Every structure is written in structure tokens, then in C-alpha cells.
Amino acid sequence: MALPSIPDYALPTDLPAPRASFTLETDRAALLIHDMQRYFCAAFGPDALSRAGSTLARVTQNIAALAQAARAAGVPVFYTAQKGNQLLADRGLQADLWGKGMNAIPEHEDIIAALAPQPGDIQLVKHRYSAFQRSNLAELMRARGRDQLIVTGIYAHIGCLATVCEAFQRDIEPFFVADALADFSREKHDMALAWVAACAGVPMASDAVRTTLGDAACN
Template identity: 45%
Template sequence: MAIPTIQSYPMPGPADLPAGKVAWRPDPERAVLLIHDMQEYFLDFFDVSREPIPELIANLRRVRERCAALGIPVVFTAQPAEQTPEQRGLLTDMWGHGLKTRPHRQPVIAELAPAPGDVVLVKWRYSAFQRSDLRQRMLDWDRDQLIIGGVYAHIGCMMTAADAFMGDVKPFLVADALADFSAENHATALTWVAQRCGVVTTTASLLDDLGEPRATVVDPGSLAAGAAHPPAGPADVLADVAQALGVPVADIGLDDNLLDHGIDSIRIMSLVERWRRVGAEVTFVELADSPTVGAWWALLATRIGHTRDA
């Protein structure tokens, strides 16, 4: 049996959440975010232009950006295109050959592409804990909460939540950051997790519970105050970055990897907020994916109507 073609259905909202049994709340000092199987292959079975997919992607991006800004580790699962019969095991009997039939669709979707510093786990079975080092990583990070979003809710996401619970990790299933074969399957996953092993929440409630990033040595207020106009060229971007890092402009080259200069998620989010305030709609993921001043100016120029300097 292959994965079926999936019909559109409305994303569940707050009124659709099942009653829970525990009152756990996510803690940014204890949580890990798991983005589950958001590969092109698995979304191909949906009409991605119709619900629940646009809302799924938008909500996962919001959760991912907040987690990155708070220093919460971000972990992806991704099934490999090449699997031997022994590696695939009983999955072949249940689902056929899977990604092997469309190996070019293996990547995580572009809207959620892993950023530098994110962890990508090879996914072998329904649960992200099976045949992976996720549990050991969480122990090493001293974290015991797992925020889960992605596809498919009633298979890998639900099984990962159950496995987390059995390892004394508190799972948080984000109801409107999931998708499934049907509204009924989606609801089944939410009800089972809420009643048996975890907390079911919404994106808005999760972000409220996690809170906003706290100020560090960089004062986001001072960054914002200095931004009266959008950057007019790479020199302005360089000045903004130097201010965020607290270093002289001369210390940074246009093509330097800013990770080597100490840029971190909180500083990146401060710059995102600064540039958004002056009309440049950029995201944390876009900046984190290409951490150089030159690349950032190339991106900003497309958002504020400039042409990149030669």
C-alpha cells in the first residue's frame, strides 16, 4: 500500500483541541523542537496550495524562528532515498518502496530548509527516537521536553510523542503545525496524545508560553532605534551587523561567514526585527541560511526595491 492522495481539510483550531490530562508548559530552557519529515516527497501527496498545508508551513516557520531565537535546539527528521531491504524492513510491506521511487524529492521543503547549527537525523522508523541518537542528544543538552510538528500526525508524530513519554521526555504536539491523511486521522492523533502521553497545543499558545527572546549584550531597542530607513547598500547592512556584534565595521568583510564573528540566533532575530520595522520583510531562516553581509544585502535589495551594488 502506498501513501494515498490526500484531500484538503481545514486545519484544527483552538476549539477543536481535545481535553488533556496534564498541565505541562513548554520551557525554553528544557525544550527541543522536532520538525518531522517535512520533505518534498511527503508533501507531494497533498495539494500544497490548499489547507492544511499553507497554514502548516506558516506555523512551523513561526515556531522554528521563535525556537531559534530562544536558543532552543532545532532537529529535523528526514528519511533517506536509498535504503536497503534490510534497512527498510517491514515498512516495505506496509508502504512500498517509499522515497526510493522519487529520490529527487528527498530534501526538506525550501521554506523550512535546515539552517547552520540545526540537526538533521536520518529517519528509519515511525518514531524519531528509533535507530537515532535523539535521546542521547537531549541528555547531552540537558533537555526533557520535545515540541513536535510536521507530517504525518497519526503516524510518525504520534509515535514519536509516545516514545518520548516512555523515555520521560514531555511531548508537546502542536495541533495546527501538523498535517495528516485526513481530518479524522489528524483528530485521532491529537486525542490519543492528549489522553495518553502529552500536551496538545496551538502555535499561538506555544509561542505565548515560550515567550519573547530576552535581551543579551545586544540591546534590541538600540538596534531598532537606529533604523529610521531601510539599508541603501551593503555598507548600511555592514554597519547594522557591526553594531549587533559590537565590533568595528573594519573587522567584517562582505563575504565573511558571520558565524565566525559570533553572530547568534538572538542577534539575527534583532536584525530581522530591525529591518522589518523599516519595510524589509525578511525571515530568520533566510538570514541564517546565508550568514554573510553580501548575501544579506542581496536578499534585502529584493525586498526594498534596490538593485545590488556592482
């Protein structure tokens, strides 16, 4: 039931065409950095962050660039992170699929150093696959006049996909940043992109998102 050992794979560049016609707007958007904790990142290997060109290193670089652009443009940056040593009753059915989860130690709980939250960023405790479950993400977005969510992080076909699905059902327009997401495999990653494009949101490349955010920051 533990996480798999994840080999490197090439990040998608040929993105599926979305059914939705949503257009990213900086004054409506928030950025989500989903579950980029040391426990989840460790599945990519002990040297994945330091190994040039690795899947995790490239994704981390792209997320960091997006976060920098978002802060400069006044776009709220949200983080999700799970707590260790969860009570079984609180962990719920996730325990049946993934076991007891992480321990309450920095080596598991901490966001990786390259993506450490900055002053003004908002950190939420993660309880289920979707970032909206048992959190006040929707309320915090609404208070800031935000009804679009840029989704990055891990894993694309699990929590990131569930978050997109729930965002759509809450009338929040989701944007799924293909090269700022990582997954168990390229097959799982592509499946998540295809589902989002067909049913809920807009897959984008990080360069295109940064361009939108950067243009707003220059205005």
C-alpha cells in the same frame, strides 16, 4: 501501498484537554520538525505549498514561525528525514505497508525549501516511525539539558504520534502542536490529538507555543 492523495481539510482549533499537566518551558524544550520532505509533502498535491490557504501551506507557515521563534530563544531545532533507495532489509516491515519508499533524489529526499535547515540546526536520519528509533535524538537532547519535545510535521497519526509515544516512555514531556501538524485527513488528525491528550502529552496551538518561546527570547 503508496501514499494516498490528501485533500485539504480545516486544521483543528478546539483541542482536547490533556490528562498531563506538563507546562512548556523554554530552557527545557527542543523543537522537532518531523519528515517535512518533498516526497511526503507531494501527497497534498503539486501546488499545495503555493496554494493560499491549503492545509500544507498553513502548516508550513506555522512550523516556520515556530522554528524562527525557537532559534531566537536558544531552543534546539531537530529535523528528521528519511533516505531514499533503502535496502529492503533495512526498511523492514514498513515495506509491507508502504512499499519501497522514496528514491535517492532531491525531489524526494530534500526538506521543503520553506523549512530548510539553518546553521546550528540538527538533522537526523529517520529509520522507523518514531524519531527516536536508531537515532541519537535522546542523547543529543540530554546533552543539551532538554527533557521536553515540541512535535511538528507529518504525518500526525503515524510518525509524529509514534515519536510522542516514545518520548513519553523515555520521560521526555511531549507537546503536540495541532496546527503545525498535517495528516491524511481531519479524522486521522483528530484521532492523533485525542490519543496524545489521553495518554502521553499536551496538544497546543502554535500561537501559544510561540508566545512561550517569544517571552523567553525577550528576557
